[in-house]
Amino acid sequence: MPVNRSRPTGFGTTTAALALAVSTLVITAPNAVAEPVDYDKGREAQEGGTDETGVYAAARIQYSGSVAKGGGTGNVTSTDVNWTPPPCWYAPYLGAKDFKKEMSKHIDSQLNTPGMSGTAGSALGETKRHYEDEFDIPGKPGYKDYNVENDGKGMFWAGVENPNEPDYLKRTSCTDLPFWVENGDAPPPQYEEAITPKILAALAYQHMELPDTKVTLAPETNTKVNLPTWAWLDKAVFDEVQATAALNVPGFNIQATTTAKPVSLKLEPGTEDAETYPASGECTINADDSIGEPYAKGKANQTPPCGIKYLRSSGDGTYKLQATITWEITWTGTGGAGDDLPNGTFGNDQDITVQEIQAVNR
Template sequence: MNRSRRAALSAAIAVLAVTLGVTALTEPAYSAEPPSNGHGASTDKKGGTDGTGIYAAARIQYSGAVTKDGSTGNVTSSDVNWTPPPCWYAPYLGAKDFKKKMSEQIETAKNTPGMGGTAGAAIGEMQRHYEDEYGWTDTPGYKDYNVEKDGKGMFWAGVENPDEPDVLKRGSCNDLPFWVDNGKTPPPQYEEAVTPEILAALAYQRMQLPDTKVTLAPEATTKVNLPTWAWLDKAVFDEVQATAAINVPGFNIQATTTAKPVSLKLEPGTEDAETYPASGECAINADGSIGAPYAKGKADETPPCGLKYLRSSGNGTFKLRATITWEISWTGTGGAGGDLPNGTFGTTQDITVQEIQAVNR
């Protein structure tokens, strides 16, 4: 069978999934426990599919500083062109379970009104592929769904990333489920087969960074032309980690994504203000803190990190935004590792700025 014929067969599987109403859905489960650094939600989350349909796969377990509901986290990538994987191939079912699932769906499809013509022929070819060794050069067919190798490997299938907004990209892993022996890697043509790097990107996507509420002096209410000191202590401002893993018989991989804070940016919420330093970017100190706490006797000093408002906020407030830039890296199974784009996350605080009252004598 040539590649175009194979593509047509894969397309028929998509028709089968739509006809039977089976799609790759996210069905997370949670077991929360506090992370060691006190940030984010440490959960044992299982994201993936609900086990219905041929495009289901082994669930990914998430833990560490990740969202509680399996949704996208609060990290914004500094690289606007970076996106997490829209789909991937992952372990799905053993041979006997795959045979039972596929046989049921094929029979249902054959008995579904309107499933004739090209789609019906393609479904027949798919049945031959798994039952009668009907295949092609780079992927030979299977005899009786490979049941003689049950327990010695698994069929892999495409998994859609439910958080990918582009449906076409999400469904691009549409090849037929294929067999992988325990301890082996998928054939090279399946470039989207799950890897530690893919898991690292998925952990990045679900990472939950701590709120960035800086300590201010004066706090909440300040005066016009009065320098306001800003700082973050290391004790409440530390690196966070998120882990994604797949653990099934014969296949176990994981990746841990680590976010390390590197700088703080202050945006006063009005153009009538100055920042210290002038760029508004406060670098991290050697001890992991940012800025310096205000202490008695420093009133005439310029804060290393802070701001000064040049006019009153009147009857309202200014929205001070504090944004942390996080340096993000990952490590994974087999010594793999690398860098991911820096991430940012910011929060706003209401600041009241009052006029300094003068007394005339």
């Protein structure tokens, strides 16, 4: 998990001067991790001066269950347009000794930069005093010698970017200076973006991968004008989906599992020259967790509980029937936490050929 030294985000502070002066050691959240992080290996990498094997493993979130491969975003779309996953958060970063080595090297490098003077130089000096000489920043008590006397009893926490957040300003908005948290303690309350089961649940939501939604049709891909087409989803291919996000470091282990349960199917015929059953196009889930009703011989003249009737031929082309499932999403996490998240949707298109020939399907 490399350190990004090129962007002015990360180790920012409560003052504009310090934010300007401390151009960052940003922790960028990595992609999904398939295997458990080897923290001992990460420590060896730190001491060796490289970060290829997980120097910043403490910030790594591991995803499991039904999640997108390679750490990409999943295919769920929130029905709440105002809800978004967290763009950044604060997470355990380094122990005191490792933090001292990393931070002091960074500050000294900045102080030795030509032209670093005035407000920026003064702010860097205050930052150095904050970690070395117990210099208090408003609301943030200082540390003596980077708190190395407590090494092993806690960790410094720092801002982590969500690499899947497209808005740069949001992604880089966790700009407080790294702060110390004792093992087993909760972060200070002023850090509202500190990692919690709720944040992990939202990240699991963001990475969740739902199954394709291909409904069974009768007739299948070729139907006739004015002939009701039955649509259904069997319980066997239509079940709950779960994704888990976990952060496990010595002294701080939390996780959250986000569960998506299908609740309805919406049919959009792909043309205005069609009728849906029911009229809203929203087919609700049955008591046995299926949707709709399979077509059976002799039902040709009946109205399907879930389906479509096309009123005009598709000619030489096809109509794109869109079948979208709405999923009810909840989460549970460490310590018995849990709540609802906004419903999610995901759908697929199916090509439907509609012929002008009048027929009865018996």
